[in-house]
Amino acid sequence: MSDQLVEKVLNEVMKKVAQDMAKxxxxxxxKVTENCKLTEFVxxxxxxxxxxxxxxxxxxxxxxxxxxxxxxxxxxxxxxTGAGPQIMAxxxxxxxxxxxxxxxxxxxxxxxxxxHGSLIIFGAEEVSDARRAVEVALxxxxxxxxxxxxxxxxxxxxxxxxRASYAIQKxxxxxxxxxxxxxxxxPAAIGVLLCDTAxxxxxxxxISYLSPSTTSHTNESILAFSGDSGAVRQALIAARxxxxxxxxxxxxxxxxxxxxxx
Amino acid sequence: MSDQLVEKVLNEVMKKVAQDMAKxxxxxxxKVTENCKLTEFVxxxxxxxxxxxxxxxxxxxxxxxxxxxxxxxxxxxxxxTGAGPQIMAxxxxxxxxxxxxxxxxxxxxxxxxxxHGSLIIFGAEEVSDARRAVEVALxxxxxxxxxxxxxxxxxxxxxxxxRASYAIQKxxxxxxxxxxxxxxxxPAAIGVLLCDTAxxxxxxxxISYLSPSTTSHTNESILAFSGDSGAVRQALIAARxxxxxxxxxxxxxxxxxxxxxx
Amino acid sequence: MSDQLVEKVLNEVMKKVAQDMAKxxxxxxxKVTENCKLTEFVxxxxxxxxxxxxxxxxxxxxxxxxxxxxxxxxxxxxxxTGAGPQIMAxxxxxxxxxxxxxxxxxxxxxxxxxxHGSLIIFGAEEVSDARRAVEVALxxxxxxxxxxxxxxxxxxxxxxxxRASYAIQKxxxxxxxxxxxxxxxxPAAIGVLLCDTAxxxxxxxxISYLSPSTTSHTNESILAFSGDSGAVRQALIAARxxxxxxxxxxxxxxxxxxxxxx
Numbered sequence: 001m002s003d004q005l006v007e008k009v010l011n012e013v014m015k016k017v018a019q020d021m022a023k024x025x026x027x028x029x030x031k032v033t034e035n036c037k038l039t040e041f042v043x044x045x046x047x048x049x050x051x052x053x054x055x056x057x058x059x060x061x062x063x064x065x066x067x068x069x070x071x072x073x074x075x076x077x078x079x080x081t082g083a084g085p086q087i088m089a090x091x092x093x094x095x096x097x098x099x100x101x102x103x104x105x106x107x108x109x110x111x112x113x114x115x116h117g118s119l120i121i122f123g124a125e126e127v128s129d130a131r132r133a134v135e136v137a138l139x140x141x142x143x144x145x146x147x148x149x150x151x152x153x154x155x156x157x158x159x160x161x162x163r164a165s166y167a168i169q170k171x172x173x174x175x176x177x178x179x180x181x182x183x184x185x186x187p188a189a190i191g192v193l194l195c196d197t198a199x200x201x202x203x204x205x206x207i208s209y210l211s212p213s214t215t216s217h218t219n220e221s222i223l224a225f226s227g228d229s230g231a232v233r234q235a236l237i238a239a240r241x242x243x244x245x246x247x248x249x250x251x252x253x254x255x256x257x258x259x260x261x262x
Numbered sequence: 263m264s265d266q267l268v269e270k271v272l273n274e275v276m277k278k279v280a281q282d283m284a285k286x287x288x289x290x291x292x293k294v295t296e297n298c299k300l301t302e303f304v305x306x307x308x309x310x311x312x313x314x315x316x317x318x319x320x321x322x323x324x325x326x327x328x329x330x331x332x333x334x335x336x337x338x339x340x341x342x343t344g345a346g347p348q349i350m351a352x353x354x355x356x357x358x359x360x361x362x363x364x365x366x367x368x369x370x371x372x373x374x375x376x377x378h379g380s381l382i383i384f385g386a387e388e389v390s391d392a393r394r395a396v397e398v399a400l401x402x403x404x405x406x407x408x409x410x411x412x413x414x415x416x417x418x419x420x421x422x423x424x425r426a427s428y429a430i431q432k433x434x435x436x437x438x439x440x441x442x443x444x445x446x447x448x449p450a451a452i453g454v455l456l457c458d459t460a461x462x463x464x465x466x467x468x469i470s471y472l473s474p475s476t477t478s479h480t481n482e483s484i485l486a487f488s489g490d491s492g493a494v495r496q497a498l499i500a501a502r503x504x505x506x507x508x509x510x511x512x513x514x515x516x517x518x519x520x521x522x523x524x
Numbered sequence: 525m526s527d528q529l530v531e532k533v534l535n536e537v538m539k540k541v542a543q544d545m546a547k548x549x550x551x552x553x554x555k556v557t558e559n560c561k562l563t564e565f566v567x568x569x570x571x572x573x574x575x576x577x578x579x580x581x582x583x584x585x586x587x588x589x590x591x592x593x594x595x596x597x598x599x600x601x602x603x604x605t606g607a608g609p610q611i612m613a614x615x616x617x618x619x620x621x622x623x624x625x626x627x628x629x630x631x632x633x634x635x636x637x638x639x640h641g642s643l644i645i646f647g648a649e650e651v652s653d654a655r656r657a658v659e660v661a662l663x664x665x666x667x668x669x670x671x672x673x674x675x676x677x678x679x680x681x682x683x684x685x686x687r688a689s690y691a692i693q694k695x696x697x698x699x700x701x702x703x704x705x706x707x708x709x710x711p712a713a714i715g716v717l718l719c720d721t722a723x724x725x726x727x728x729x730x731i732s733y734l735s736p737s738t739t740s741h742t743n744e745s746i747l748a749f750s751g752d753s754g755a756v757r758q759a760l761i762a763a764r765x766x767x768x769x770x771x772x773x774x775x776x777x778x779x780x781x782x783x784x785x786x
Contacts, residue, residue: 036773038766040717048677050713050774058723061747064733065716078713080638080678080743107712107736107743108479112374112636114342117743119712119736153310154342188369188381189312189340192327193302199320209326212369212381216741217478217632219342219369219379223323242300249298250312370741374636376604415572416604450631450643451574451602454589455564461582471588474631474643479740481604481631481641485585504562511560512574 042075042134045141046257048111049079049086049118051134055127067102071123075099075130077137080109083116084182085144086137088159090120091167093136099124101167106216114154114186114219120167146261147236149244153251154219156194156243157184158236160262162229172224174207179229183239184222188212190246191221194239198223201238202231236262304337304396307403308519310373311341311348311380313396317389329364333385337361337392339399342371345378346444347410350421351402352382353429355395361386363429368478376416376448376481382429408523409498411506415513416481418456418505419446420498422524424491434486436469441491445501446484450474452508453483456501460485463500464493498524566599566658569665570781572635573603573610573642575658579651591626595647599623599654601661604633607640608706609672612683613664614644615691617657623648625691630740638678638710638743644691670785671760673768677775678743680718680767681708682760684786686753696748698731703753707763708746712736714770715745718763722747725762726755760786 042051056072057065067074077093079086083106090101102123109117120137124130147158161168164180174180183198185191188211195209210222223239225232240262247254304313318334319327329336339355341348345368352363364385371379382399386392409420423430426442436442445460447453450473457471472484485501487494502524509516566575580596581589591598601617603610607630614625626647633641644661648654671682685692688704698704707722709715712735719733728751735745747763749756764786771778 036769038769040766041770041773044774048711048774050711050770052713052717052770054717054720058720060730061720061723061733064730065735076713076716078711078743080711105712105736106741107638107739108370108632108741109638109711109743111638114369114371114373114379117638117711117736119716119743119745121716187310187312187340187342187371187379188367189314189338192336192338192381192383193314193316196316196320196323199323206322206326209323211327212367212379212478215369216736217368217370219340219371219381221381242302245298245300246303246312246314249303250306250310370632376631376633376635376641449572449574449602449604449633449641450629451576451600454598454600454643454645455576455578458578458582458585461585468584468588471585473589474629474641474740477631479630479632481602481633481643483643504564507560507562508565508574508576511565512568512572 042131043138045138046145047079047081047085049138049141051138052076053127053130053134068123071102071125073124073127073130075122075124075134077122077134078117078119080111080117081113082145082148083118084157084159084184085141085148086118086120087167087171088144088161089137089140091161091165092140093122093133094167095165096136097133098129099133101170104171108216108218116216116218142258143261145257146259147240148257149247149254150257151247151251151254154186154190154247156240156247158240158262160233160236164226172207174224174226178226179232181225181232181236183236184220185243186218186220188219188221190243193246194243195221195223197242198235198239202234203227204231204235233262304393305400307400308407309341309343309347311400311403313400314338315389315392315396330385333364333387335386335389335392337384337386337396339384339396340379340381342373342379343375344407344410345380346419346421346446347403347406348380348382349429349433350406350423351399353423353427354402355384355398356429357427358398359395360391361395363432366433370478370480378478378480404520405523407519408521409502410519411509411516412519413509413513413516416448416452416509418502418509420502420524422495422498426488434469436486436488440488441494443487443494443498445498446482447505448480448482450481450483452505455508456505457483457485459504460497460501464496465489466493466497495524566655567662569662570669571603571605571609573662573665575662576600577651577654577658592647595626595649597648597651597654599646599648599658601646601658602641602643604635604641605637606669607642608681608683608708609665609668610642610644611691611695612668612685613661615685615689616664617646617660618691619689620660621657622653623657625694628695632740632742640740640742666782667785669781670783671764672781673771673778674781675771675775675778678710678714678771680764680771682764682786684757684760696731698748698750702750703756705749705756705760707760708744709767710742710744712743712745714767717770718767719745719747721766722749722759722763726758727751728755728759757786
């Protein structure tokens with residue numbers, strides 16, 4: 001009797017464990033900001049993203065980093081998973097604060113995934129401005145992760161803003177003040193088709209097409225584009241519809257990391 | 263009594279779970295092609311590989327992608343895991359169809375592994391030709407993944423063809439029509455020794471030696487070579503024998519992803 | 525009654541499994557060197573690192589690898605996880621043996637982590653010298669992994685030597701014979717703050733600042749510096765204190781891979 005019981009429990013448990021282990025190994029997405037007493041610490045967010053400030057960067061380091069001399073204070077904002085979401089969030093931050101995005105660097109990361117991580121530096125004359133920019137960006141990241149879809153085979157990303165500001169300009173050379181769209185498909189094979197879908201869906205102006213040889217060797221194809229606000233949205237929605245079908249066909253159900261916003 | 267039972271079951275289960283978790287986290291290898299209704303969808307294959315076609319690439323995108331104007335139709339073939347296997351399969355596809363390989367891009371990928379992913383574009387005048395090329399490549403991939411050996415510490419890859427065609431020429435600058443061999447060892451330290459083993463084992467002509475600074479920052483050493491058919495095979499077999507011993511010493515048993523063909 | 529028991533066991537087990545799965549997926553760190561009969565095999569070490577020798581490198585490969593002609597024998601030392609630790613260990617090896625470090629290549633690796641792997645080649649006139657260098661490096665690696673701290677969100681690394689030798693010079697252009705310090709923070713956002721902390725903590729001379737755009741697209745910020753022995757240590761200790769707080773805030777407890785030595 002007891003052996004049967006052991007067997008029964010064993011089966012139940014193994015079934016449950018198998019289910020758990022079969023889940024796509026998505027990057028860590030929800031993050032409880034732990035207590036950190038450092039004055040430089042601002043907070044953390046989805047995608048193993050952290051926000052920090054330095055009130056007065058050491059002058060030698062400042063020079064080695066190639067920063068503009070007029071900013072002694074910097075905000076630091078970057079994560080393991082995501083480049084587009086962090087850039088879009090930084091764009092909202094520069095709109096809302098007296099700061100400038102002085103550097104955007106895109107490592108090959110996503111914790112074993114197919115894409116980028118990010119390192120974004122805000123320059124400010126006052127540390128309070130730098131801190132405010134990082135706060136805004138950290139907070140907005142939950143929104144900009146909304147049209148990121150992930151499964152074990154890859155990811156899709158769609159970003160939209162009605163009015164691009166200076167972070168988007170710096171990252172993609174996009175015209176300031178215009179509607180801007182960004183789409184990413186990984187693996188890159190999927191991305192190529194999404195780019196074609198987007199340009200055919202609406203009258204948009206392609207700013208750049210990126211693929212593994214022009215990204216940080218990510219397995220992504222990327223389209224950055226501007227245009228009329230309605231057209232940009234239409235292109236994104238068309239590409240998203242196709243992308244979800246393709247990525248699902250390859251790796252099973254894929255879902256938004258937070259809440260879709262487009 | 264019941265506490266003893268709980269303890270007993272707990273021990274059994276933890277043992278089983280530990281075994282499961284100790285298994286090398288190999289990339290996803292078997293793939294059920296799910297239903298996808300898009301006309302552009304051709305199929306999926308091992309290594310999170312997908313095949314797609316575009317009948318008539320948008321002209322602006324066509325230009326941004328740097329494609330030859332004579333091909334309006336393209337086949338898209340690429341995956342998260344593997345570059346050599348996809349290139350070899352694409353080579354069979356160009357032999358069998360009226361297409362050309364117009365682009366090969368190699369992201370740093372393999373889903374947390376040490377190697378490349380791939381993005382290969384076939385150009386064709388007719389979409390039916392592009393589709394046929396992608397079909398052939400998808401189907402052949404199971405074969406070309408045969409001499410890929412993986413464990414938790416790295417991977418080995420050996421590829422052979424009696425007659426290289428235009429995909430191999432484009433990827434490795436190999437002479438068309440001659441026997442061609444490719445070997446990959448990861449981590450790169452293992453690969454260096456395999457390269458030496460291969461060149462000493464038979465009279466081959468080295469086309470190129472690649473290492474982390476000349477790949478997409480992969481942790482691989484790679485040798486591409488041509489020569490007499492027997493010599494190329496002999497070099498590969500010698501390197502494979504050494505490679506399996508080294509990779510096993512580092513990470514335990516490693517086995518073929520499908521069925522060895524060399 | 526038995527169903528209650530099943531439920532109870534199930535709960536216990538799932539709790540235990542959840543704990544196990546919540547552990548940061550650190551790279552494989554302890555490694556039992558398996559028997560390998562190849563004469564070229566020297567041994568394995570932490571970080572999926574392997575050591576090999578070639579008594580007489582094939583002359584064609586030798587040339588393709590760009591090695592100095594005076595060394596026919598090479599030692600090969602490299603791993604999936606770690607660049608700094610392997611370089612520091614190689615530095616001890618060149619101090620202790622009649623060899624030279626002839627190549628250092630740094631893939632983007634760490635098995636899904638944020639950093640580098642490594643491929644280091646020792647040149648020697650005698651194979652016994654090459655073997656000895658690899659043995660010393662393999663053995664020392666356990667020490668140099670001591671101030672590497674890892675959790676699921678990233679890693680930190682601190683390296684110190686009272687007297688840099690030729691491996692460190694080759695890797696970082698550091699002055700031979702002087703105290704040398706190296707710090708790495710991943711994600712790169714954390715690294716930026718650690719660099720600032722270090723330069724403010726003591727009178728050191730910055731040799732180089734590296735970030736994702738100047739590494740192999742790793743998600744790291746890196747500072748290499750020299751100076752007075754006490755100052756170098758002080759800078760490292762200050763950065764380590766800050767780094768542990770930040771990385772913990774982002775990803776929970778992080779601990780040394782072996783035993784801290786600084």
